[in-house]
Amino acid sequence: MERTLPTREAADLLELTRDLAVKEIAPRAAGDEEAGAFPRDLFTLLGGAGLLGLPYAAEYGGGEQPYEVYLQVVEELASSWLAVGLGLSVHTLSCFPLAGHGTEAQRAAWLPDMLGGDLLGAYCLSEADSGSDAAALTTRAQAGPEGYRIDGAKSWITHGGAADFYTLFARTGAPDSGGRGISCLHVPAGTEGVSADAPEAKMGMRSSPTAAVRFDGARVPEEARIGAEGEGFAIALAALDSGRLGIAACAVGVAQAALDLAAGYARRRRQFGRPIGDFQGLSFMLADMATQVEAARELYLAAARRRDAGRAFGRQAAMAKLFASDAAMRVTTDAVQVLGGYGYTVDFPAERLMREAKVLQIVEGTNQIQRMVIGRHLAKEHE
Structure with a gap:
């Protein structure tokens, strides 16, 4: 199909994407979907090609491309294999809070590996009893002298159990504080007390793991909070x-x-x-x-x-x-x-x-x- 792209660089990015999609991604789609195999290596490949952080700042390893270009890359990947296109979209979503609301120190510490393909993200907002009503979430992050203790569970998490970090939204205010009492936290997957259930058996997208992620007394330092307390929603x-x-x-x-x-x-x-x-x-x-x-x-x-x-x-x-x-x-x-x-x-x-x-x-x-x-x-x- 014809495409309207704003720059020659954007056209080259889409050509690179199409080449990777044809040679590396599409040939694996049917077999890996049937086997339920998660193609983690393809996200490393996309990171190495500069496609995993397209809308974010170049100083942190991003492509600094407009959304008009980034989304056409997502479309191209999804047309070859939805698990990869959607995976890129979810990873971009999980990077958004840090890129837009993190401190300079936080961005410098975490974003380069997130955008370069070394770290794959998941976005933890939904819960079993608060899917569409996200402001009713109950996962709690209790502040203390050594940071936050997190208790609760998130449901329907894309990349649950396969991600290297979780962008988590948890209640730091009173139980009845609604959206005003929610904060955003960056939680490495290897944090003690973080675990994932077995992936859901799904109608489609079997190569993309969707699982509940549990936080049982998981502790992160105060520096893991992205944005001010209560601004997470x-x-x-x-x-x-x-x-x-x-x-x-x-x-x-x-x-x-x-x-x-x-x-x-x-x-x-x-x-x-x-x-x-x-x-x-x-x-x-x-x-x-x-x-x-x-x-x-x-x-x-x-x-x-x-x-x-x-x-x-x-x-x-x-x-x-x-x-x-x-x-x-x-x-x-x-x-x-x-x-x-x-x-x-x-x-x-x-x-x-x-x-x-x-x-x-x-x-x-x-x-x-x-x-x-x-x-x-x-x-x-x-x-």
């Missing part, structure tokens, strides 16, 4: 605005892969003496699929450009995540239909793409939550 919400754009880009990548597969099959498969793509029923279906992919891409890119320009983009990020992930579900479902019986077999990736698309309607705020976010923005704008 605002940091979490700001991070999620950007993270939703990453999910939108992943959704477009999955949808594009499904469209390419379906369109190629429709050109090759012949029935009644001609390619099945020549029949109006299928050509209209493919046209609708292509329109949805293009519209979703333009929506996330427009939101990214607002972010890059320093303008408010929360409503647009929610819209992009909502539309792109719903579109990915429709497009992948239609791709299975285009392939007919073959689409329902593991011989073609259509069924895997369909299973993967579903999770994108759930993670980083369900699409019902996105509608609530959009509605609240509209209400405020018309007060």
Whole structure:
């Protein structure tokens, strides 16, 4: 597909990404998904190629690229293997609090390894009883003379048990303090008292471990707190605005892969003496699929450009995540239909793409939550 990139450097980055995706990532996707093998080495490879910290400052090893460019890299990776594209998005999300709210000393100490591929992150906000209602979290970080003692558990954590550090949101205020009593902490995975349950058995994304992470008397120094005490919830919400754009880009990548597969099959498969793509029923279906992919891409890119320009983009990020992930579900479902019986077999990736698309309607705020976010923005704008 055609791409509009702001600089020659950005074009080179995308070309590098595409080369890695074709040679190193796509060939492993089907086998590793079937085996449930986490491709940790590929994140080291992305770090070495300078792709693991694209939106962050160059002085800490980042690429200092606009979100418009970073998200297209995410899309390209997701089109080859969602576990890698989504993994990059989650890692970028886990770095956001430190990059945006950490002290100079904290950034200098931790960011270079995080952006260079030596350390892979996870974002610990959700809990079993406070998924969509994140402000109701109960994991506690009790301040003491030697720092914080952390007790509680986080659920549905991407990279849980495989990450090298956890960006943790825990309650430091009173139990009834809501969002005002939450703080953000940087917790190395090797900290005593930190453990992860066995990964969840999932419908799709089997190569990307999703697990509960437990904190049983885990202790970190005061210097592990990112931002002021009580500011964690605002940091979490700001991070999620950007993270939703990453999910939108992943959704477009999955949808594009499904469209390419379906369109190629429709050109090759012949029935009644001609390619099945020549029949109006299928050509209209493919046209609708292509329109949805293009519209979703333009929506996330427009939101990214607002972010890059320093303008408010929360409503647009929610819209992009909502539309792109719903579109990915429709497009992948239609791709299975285009392939007919073959689409329902593991011989073609259509069924895997369909299973993967579903999770994108759930993670980083369900699409019902996105509608609530959009509605609240509209209400405020018309007060």
